[in-house]
Amino acid sequence: MTQLQAARDHVETPQLAAAAGRERVEPDALRERIAAGRAALPANRNRLSGRDFCVIGEGLSVKVNANLGTSATASDLDAEIAKLEAAEAAGADAVMDLSTGPELARVRAALLGRARAAFGTVPVYEAAVEAAARHGSTRAMTAGSLLDVVRRHAEEGVDFVTLHCGLTRRALQALDASGRVCGIVSRGGAILADWMRAREAENPLYERFEDLLGICAEHDVTLSLGDGLRPGALADSFDDAQVTELVELAALVRRARAAGVQVIVEGPGHVPLDEVTAQVKLQKRLCDGAPFYVLGPLVTDIAPGYDHIVGAIGGALAALAGADFLCYVTPSEHLGLPGPEEVRAGVVASRIAAHAADVARGVPGARERDEAFSRMRAALDWPGMIAGALDPAAAEAGHARGQAGEVCSMCGPLCVFRTNRGSQESQESNGQAGR
Numbered sequence: 001m002t003q004l005q006a007a008r009d010h011v012e013t014p015q016l017a018a019a020a021g022r023e024r025v026e027p028d029a030l031r032e033r034i035a036a037g038r039a040a041l042p043a044n045r046n047r048l049s050g051r052d053f054c055v056i057g058e059g060l061s062v063k064v065n066a067n068l069g070t071s072a073t074a075s076d077l078d079a080e081i082a083k084l085e086a087a088e089a090a091g092a093d094a095v096m097d098l099s100t101g102p103e104l105a106r107v108r109a110a111l112l113g114r115a116r117a118a119f120g121t122v123p124v125y126e127a128a129v130e131a132a133a134r135h136g137s138t139r140a141m142t143a144g145s146l147l148d149v150v151r152r153h154a155e156e157g158v159d160f161v162t163l164h165c166g167l168t169r170r171a172l173q174a175l176d177a178s179g180r181v182c183g184i185v186s187r188g189g190a191i192l193a194d195w196m197r198a199r200e201a202e203n204p205l206y207e208r209f210e211d212l213l214g215i216c217a218e219h220d221v222t223l224s225l226g227d228g229l230r231p232g233a234l235a236d237s238f239d240d241a242q243v244t245e246l247v248e249l250a251a252l253v254r255r256a257r258a259a260g261v262q263v264i265v266e267g268p269g270h271v272p273l274d275e276v277t278a279q280v281k282l283q284k285r286l287c288d289g290a291p292f293y294v295l296g297p298l299v300t301d302i303a304p305g306y307d308h309i310v311g312a313i314g315g316a317l318a319a320l321a322g323a324d325f326l327c328y329v330t331p332s333e334h335l336g337l338p339g340p341e342e343v344r345a346g347v348v349a350s351r352i353a354a355h356a357a358d359v360a361r362g363v364p365g366a367r368e369r370d371e372a373f374s375r376m377r378a379a380l381d382w383p384g385m386i387a388g389a390l391d392p393a394a395a396e397a398g399h400a401r402g403q404a405g406e407v408c409s410m411c412g413p414l415c416v417f418r419t420n421r422g423s424q425e426s427q428e429s430n431g432q433a434g435r
Contacts, residue, residue: 002220003043005260007035015043019055024364033058037253038289040262042094042118042222047157052116054093056264057291061363062319062354063093065120065293065327066347068111070101074337077107084111086340090347090391092328094118096162100125100187112157120160120224123149124188124205139195143204151215160222162266163212164188165205166248167228172196175229175241182232185269189228209252213259222262224293225249230269234301237271238279250286264291264325267318271297276314280321293325294318298333307333308342308349315350319357326350348391355390380406380417 006013012027016034019041020027033039039057056063066087068080080099087095095117099107104126112119124141127149131141153161167189175184175193184190192203205212216223229245231237249265256263265287271279276297283292296311297318303310311329319326330346332338338346358366369388376384382399389395402408407415 002217002260002262003034003041004037004257004262007031008260013043015041015048015053016055019053022053023055023060025060030055030060033060034262036289037257037263038291040222040264040291042120042159042262043220044119044154044157044159045220046155047112047119047159050116052118054118056093056293056325058289058324059361059363060324061358061366062323062361063325064091064347064350064354065094065096065325066090066092066343067096067098067327068343069096069098070104070107071099071337072101075099075101075103075107077103077110079339080107080111081114082340083338083343084114086344087347088115088117090344091351092117092347094120094160094325096120096122096327098122098125098187100129104129108153108156108158118159119157120162121153121158122162122188122226123153124164124191126153128191138191139198141191141195143208146204147208147211147215150212154215154219154221158221160224160264161216162188162224162226163205164192164226164228165203165209165212165252166225166245167192167196167203168206168245168248169196169202171229171241171245171248174239174244178236178239178241180231180233180239180241181235184229185232186226186228186230188226189230192228206248209255210259213256213261216256216261217259220262222264223256225252225256225263225265227266227268230267230295231271233270234272234299237268238275242268243282246283246286250288253287253290264293267292267294267323268297269295270301271299271314273299273314273317276317277321280318280323284322291324292318292322293327294323295327296329298329304334305331307331308346311346312349312353315353316356319354320360326354348394351390378417378420380415 017027020030039055041055054063068083097108097111127141127146128138132138184193229241253263297314298310299314307329308331315326328346328350330338330342332342373388386392386395404412
């Protein structure tokens, strides 16, 4: 029984109870959202011990994912473990292994064995790498070999898998007519599109969708419907190709729910600031409120080295409009593979965006956390502020550099809070003297 099927049968699983406690919502209210497909609780039944559970969706705190993984030119297991540790220490709710380098199974097993967060993968990467290694070309991949990889990941305990099932031949026709600046920027989407064109065949993930649902239902793997045609440039945003794929995904959402499989939908990508809200609302409308997972979005193309900030700007607006799950962007986006410090920076930037949206959306406990922090700031309670900060390590390091006794080096003896305290004490003293 999947979490979705359990929710429909009015069963409160231990994972649901744990997630409800974290969200400060009543378990029955959360169960109803999962039963309706408006929330998802990624929890592969093969990996239920020694981990944390997060729930993604309507009315819940916005979650953050961190991408990890090797490449053919940079493959170091110790580095990936360090990035996993950095991501979880910074507060990531989920991590994805996007490895394409050597020893994919070994890397995935090592990360899965250590991760407490929800864990995702993109199976087409491994299927393509295996086809190239065995037959000399990613085009040698077959529908059967791709399904075998999906099944392998499910059996190993992967909680959610990105599968680009909506990249159909019809969507490719829309792409070919679009005149895009950057074409396909999804790695999985590019692999599948090349395979489809070379073979003049339909996307095997679309043709074999029922088989995929069977695997996901058996192991309770959440299906994350990938956006293979997401825009990789502002000029390509909201074009026919992107929307055509989204329409296909909406139909697949309904099929997944009917099969008892939890499903989330992935979204853009590079999007101008004035289009972010419209894109989120369109997805929510077409996909009947399915949880929405966005990369950024990135609201300008010209800030390499600072794309974690660009993504946080777009992420905050997307989350305010209804997006539920932010895929982080690191300072290395578009430049190279990130290291642990860049992973940390990406997670923190996305968590700031998520929390800002939580406050505006009225998520239980979000605004109260800010108010409690502000009271500590007014009281010059430095230990309390450091402990309550979104990134305590950064707050502590900054305070250590700027410490000037009770106050900090920004204002020194002109600290407004110390001045306020002095004024209040004088008023109280004068009042007592008058009596």
